[in-house]
Amino acid sequence: MTSNQHGTASLAARAGGAVVHGIRSVLDHAGSGPGSGAPASGWLAVTVLGEPSDVDAAPLPAPLAEYGDRIEVRTRQAPGGKGTELAARLRDRSSGGSGSTARHLSGSDPQADLRSALRRAKQLLEVGEVLAVDPAPHGERTATPGGLLLEAWTRVAPKGGVR
Known part of the structure; x- marks a missing residue:
C-alpha cells in the first residue's frame, strides 16, 4: 500500500469511527x-x-x-x-x-x-x-492479592449480575 492509500484508508477509518460514535451517543440519550x-x-x-x-x-x-x-x-x-x-x-x-x-x-x-x-x-x-454461595466456608480467606480480589468481586456480584 502506498503512503497516499494508507492516508486515505486511515482517514476513512477515523470518519467511520466518528459516525458510529455519533449514532451511539444519540441512541444513549434516547x-x-x-x-x-x-x-x-x-x-x-x-x-x-x-x-x-x-x-x-x-x-x-x-x-x-x-x-x-x-x-x-x-x-x-x-x-x-x-x-x-x-x-x-x-x-x-x-x-x-x-x-x-x-x-x-x-x-x-x-x-x-x-x-x-x-x-x-x-x-x-x-x-x-x-x-447463596458461601465464599469462605472454612473461615476467612488469607489476605493474598487473589483473595482480596475475589472478596471484592463477591461483594459487587449480587448487584451487577454475572461477572
Missing part, C-alpha cells in the same frame, strides 16, 4: 442513559422454567413484592417456548441519567437492585429458595 446497560424500554427479564400458567404475577415473589407499586411486572411465554419470561421495570425511570455509573459503583443503583430482585424471584419460583 435510551435510559449512557453506561446504564439497561434497555431503552427499561424492562429487565429472566426466563423461568415452567409454563406461564405456573408463574402467576399476581402474588409476586417476595423479592419483587418489596417494590410494591414502584414496579410494573409482566409474564409471557418465553421465546421458542422455553419457559416463561418474567419481566419487571421501574415505574419512575428518571434515575438512569447522569451519574448512574457513580450510583452503580456506590451500590445505590435502583436498576441493579431490581435486576438482583428478579434473579432472586426466579430462584424462588424454580427452586423454592434463594440459593
